[in-house]
Amino acid sequence: MLRNDKKSITTFMLPASILLLVFMVLPFLMAFGLSFTNQRLIESPRGTQFVGLTNYVRALGDNLFRTGLTNNAIFVLVVVPLQTALALALAILVNIKVKGNKFFRVIYFIPTVTTMVVVSVIWSFLYHPDGLINGFLTSITFGAWDGIDFLNNTTTAFPSIMLMSMWQGVGFQMLIFLAALQEIPDSFYEAADIDGANTWQQFLYITLPQLKNTTTFVIISTTILAFRLFTQVYVMTNGGPQNSTYTAMLHIYNMAFKRLNIGYSSALTVIFFLIILVISIIQRIALNDTEEEV
Template structure:
């Protein structure tokens, strides 16, 4: 005679239920520091910037802030300094993104070989990345001086026929000088990213292409470049974001000058918000800049997406 035992639901407070609650509390305790940091340094500042952009708030003012609607944005789009800063930012990004990505890929291809000394060159190329941007900017500030090393090398290599300009005090050369320094400082990081992508491509594909008689350029075009599609998208997006948030080099080396020739959107927002204490206007600049960067990133992501 067989008996059937019906499964009864485990009552609340049993060891299994207590264990699950402990696991949830443990998970919440482990994630809570990150959540608090995100709220304090990302969500709250973004919300404040969005709200302040529509007010007359100042950093220090006896007059309380009041709602002004789109007045800050109207002033912004008629501000010649903002137009110059936006143009400088776009020029910087348009030059740095392809040049830094191209040089990074070239260096990755050079060090992606099994020859003696490869590790040494990988380290040398990566040293500027781990150096503080403030330190790098100060070093290049001295190199770019009228009597600095850059002009001394130009004078020596041209046998005294060419005299270098005062790079950072000339409106025509100040932004190109910062562009060159920025590419030099950041190319090592993207070299490592490209290198990691190169090492994910199976060696058998290169060997098969070589057996078929393909030369190096043909192997790069048909094997290497298609295999770098995910890496390519990541590199382009990260370089673009870094280029748009250009600030440290300008703040240390030129302070936006001469004649706003190196002023960028981020530098103008910080300068306006803290030095001029126009918090609401700086928030409007930041909000417009956020929309521009978001649009560029989405377009870039769409163009580099995986296609079926």
């Protein structure tokens, strides 16, 4: 019986393992190898040469890469906690057993299944000086609001992308929290009611502790997705204005496909991957320590 179980597990894991190997592990190993060369997208007459740590040394002094990492860090620090909290709040709301709650689940989830390119184009129109957002603000202020170009303003461009990103992605995290909420036994809340616990106390001492593993997963996965910020920036601002929305992924793309420098972009990719890996490990350790204290 145990042998059959092992065969079943292997059978189910094999397709995913092959995909992981082909589309993630092997490309990373290839990028790691190319990062020590001067490989170009279009082969140079001299051919590919080994350059050692030259690309990594160059990356350390790359001001645009540092700007991208800084913007990525700001994006993560703002979006991850806000999106996680909003997803939990929405999950609690749609988990209430009232008529029509399934309709709201679908409404909140629709942006998630819409491709980011489409969402970015739509929100670009919304953010236009003559767009719906400026028109709405002008209407509610009786003309006092002077319409601005959100995406061409260094002050508003990045917050605008943050808002759109949270709107597009929150439905996915909401669904994960919703599944976890429905696994919490009703008997826990019934016992709390008998003991006289109010709604807030039930949330603090029942809901949150029961969601600790789910919250850890959501925070780490959202952080990884936030660091991968690229599509919305590429479509909406292309890193501008004045590099206020420039990101590490956009810089890697520019080095690879605009500057045609595959070797250098591979080195940037390896560095970026290691940064995300370290942050994810730190998050995991910190969240586990918090859970143990609770």
